[in-house]
Amino acid sequence: MPARLRSFIGTILIICLVIFYALAATTIATLLLGTSPWWVHLLYFLLSGLVWILPAMLIIRWMAGPKPK
Template identity: 75%
Template sequence: MPPRLRKLIGTILIIILVLVYALVATTIASLTLGTSPWWVHMLYFLFSGLLWILPAMLIIKWMEKPAKPRE
């Protein structure tokens, strides 16, 4: 796969990941953290705010793979 196409696909995947992840994280927070103390909210949003980075790193790693040489 050409590197430009891989980067385009990766960029689209990261945008989709961020949108879906934000919706899911916010939905979970609104359903479960309603009466929790402030520090539980802070821990949840700290954890969920950093968790999306792991799949994004995998996508970026895939995007940056060198192209296979043609034979």
């Protein structure tokens, strides 16, 4: 697959990932954390703000293509 096409597909995937993840994280927080103390909110948003990086790293690694030998 050409590098430009791989980059284009990866960019679209990352944008979709961020949108879906933001909506899911906000929905979960709204439904479950309504009456929780402030430190639970802090911990949740700290962790949920970092977790999306893992699938994004996989997409970026795929976009980079195979390693040169």
